[in-house]
Amino acid sequence: LAYFIRTDFGRMSFYMGERSLWANMIWVILINLGSILAFGLNRSLWMFISVDEALRVSASVIVSNVIWWLLVVFLRIPEYTRSIPIIAAMIQLILMLAIRLIYRIVRRDSGQRKRQHKALILGAGSAGVNALREITYSDRYDTRIVGFLDNNPKKVKKRLNGIAVLGTDDQMAEIVSQYDIDTVYIAIKNISKDNLKKLIEKCRELNLRTKIVAFELHDNADGTKASVRNVSINDLLGRGELNLNNQEIGGYLSDKTVLVTGAGGSIGSELVRQILAFYPKRIVLIDIYENHMYDLQQEINMDRRAGTMQKGTEVICLLGSVRDKTRINQIMAKYKPDVVFHAAAHKHVPLVEDSPLEAIKNNVLGTKNVIECCIMNSVTKFVMISTDKAVRTTNVMGATKRMCELLVEGYKNNGITKLCAVRFGNVLGSSGSVIPLFEKQIEMGGPVTVTDPNIIRYFMTIPEAAQLVLQAGAYAHTGEIFILDMGKPVKIVDLAKNLIQLSGLTPEEDIEVKYTGLRPGEKLYEELLVDPKDSKKTDNDLIYIAEPENISMDTVNGKIEALKKLVERNDQDNQKIIQTITET
Structure with missing residues (x-):
């Protein structure tokens, strides 16, 4: 292709040594193959093209064509035009990157069309962007990201990786209704426990499946990767900063x-x-x-x-x-x-x-x-x-x-x-506590057993x-x-229903809540x-x-x-x- 461009698409081939081009083609191919192997491009997955991948492609193309150009110059190959390796490098770079990018876009869009659930990401920051990449390109998710919400009104109508910031957190109900949203990912780094609880409660009121993007991002070949998890009961009942005096504790x-x-x-x-x-x-x-x-x-x-x-x-x-x-x-x-x-x-x-x-x-x-x-x-x-x-x-x-x-x-x-x-x-999650029992009962399809509808307990x-x-x-x-x-004390029946909802199910419809009566020695409330x-x-x-x-x-x-x-x-x-x- 570089040859035909250089010869004005073949009209000047009489002067350019076409036979010399084909005679030396095997060396050109071997040089490029060696460069591809050296930079590991044969082991890369096209659907995960990134800046790192683009740099390796560029380096491979430049190295192979510089070697090619040096051979042409110093070996003085007869009738071989020295500009061909330079033209070839530009064409090769454009094609190799474009093919990968097109493949990624086609693969992404075809996968997105198959996903039945529409989702929002709460938080248009670095955690939100990483969540978008993880959710979009991983087959583990059944959601298609429609947009972002952020509490900063200045970000509204801006776009991150092609996805728009549709509004603020206060507009969630309106946007959920407008776009038929059924899933939300909370992706806000360093969010306080109280603010996290408020967002979770707001999502529950709107009957949204709620996921949390972990605040620590892990290194991988694609730069960084967000870790997505389900909302846990700890997120609902855990408190925020405990204000410990580490100096006093360390002292003893x-x-x-x-x-x-x-x-x-x-x-x-x-x-x-x-x-x-x-x-x-x-x-x-x-x-x-x-x-x-x-x-x-x-x-x-x-x-x-x-x-x-x-x-x-x-x-x-x-x-x-x-x-x-x-x-x-x-x-x-x-x-x-x-x-x-x-x-x-x-x-x-x-x-x-x-x-x-x-x-x-x-x-x-x-x-x-x-x-x-x-x-x-x-x-x-x-x-x-x-x-x-x-x-x-x-x-x-x-x-x-x-x-x-x-x-x-x-x-x-x-x-x-x-x-x-x-x-x-x-204590939430301790051996023998009610939380693991409820989770097991939900996993088995119910019923979830509560001793009395009025029983309350303190949790930590x-x-x-x-x-x-x-x-x-x-x-x-x-x-x-x-x-x-x-x-504040928590009603056990409310705790059971919260766990059912956190599992993406509806209490009394998908999972029955059954009352079994107080056990021997059990009180309705503790002091x-x-x-x-x-x-x-x-x-x-x-x-x-x-x-x-x-x-x-x-x-x-x-x-x-x-x-x-x-x-x-x-x-x-x-x-x-x-x-x-x-x-x-």
Whole structure:
């Protein structure tokens, strides 16, 4: 083609050495093939043409034609025009890029026409552009992007990658109706929790399928790629910035030896992850369940190999039960912890109702063992995980955790170890919590079972709970019972319906909500405080201190002895156990 252009489309071929052109064509082909292989163009996918791909195509064309031109000049090939490689380079570059671009456009448009759902992207910024690329060119999505919405009115009517900014967030209802939108992608970097909740609620009111573009963009061959996920219940119920005082937390954790009981559980394992961020010298993890301990150990090892977790802390994983005082004492004597977080407990209300004496052995006597071992081994600080079910309890699990709180208050004047308990409500996603159960029921097609239409609970995410436990630990001094601000209580039936909607389904139409009745020991509502007036604030707005009851050690010991007798007699009268603990 370059030859024919140079010869005025063949009219000057008599003077230009056509035979010389064809005689040397094999070398031209070999040079170009070598350049294509050298720059890896044979391995590229045309549908993912990008700036990087265009640069490699350009480099390949320039290198091959420069070599060709140098051979023509220095070998002085007879009757061969030196301008042909230059003309060929321009034609080759245009054709190679144009073919790739046309292929990408045709492939994109044909794929888009097959998609049944129309979508908006909320956020006309870098995250939105990356979301557009991901959604448009990936076969994993069933949506066609119609436009952007942005809260900046100056962006309205502008175009990003050919897609228009149709309006602001306030115009969402009108635009959804106008363009028949059924899906929304929220792609706003660094959005606050409160603003995210508002957008999600607005999308739910309009019955839109809602997705979130992750705020971290990952490197790949195509530059950057947005990570799209479903809205989680954490997005609806999680709170924003917790305003932790990392200096205070680091003051009692950094370069210290920390021990965590129940380390393999939901709260215990998250405590471990959060503690490691403060670079303790050593962390000793204890759990009776070897599978949980193994999983946590492997997670830490993998994160360290991946470079996402610091490697300076010595991590020791041990099997052991808080029921075994000798074992706990040996561990503390050997590793000499400065701080102990006590998360080991039986916590599932229905199971504990059927095995009440096991809760006494594990929750009450186990906590007593750990506290006494802390004092014997001069541990500086002891922090126990408690629950809102310890308040005006109607079940054995809550009663045993209340007894643990009384142990903390009873031992507060030991003169060696500073003790405290941290009381909070249900934790989203923890083992045995209602969220995984609902998700499983939805996956199976329903019904979703709720015990009562009026039942309410307080909720907090696992990371939030763990972070506030660490902050409360910094305030521990003399047997305080810290209460975490759990926010507003949530009706469980509303939670179930939200999860159904987040799954793209309609409550009562696609998934039935079935009421099964309250279980033994279950209350319609939980309380974090006996009396909201009898509490005071700490430096953190989300952490309060319940007024101490000034219970005597003699009273605590009396209750312990009574509980031991119930265990010895194998007396499984739940009401007797609750009465023994709660009566004054």
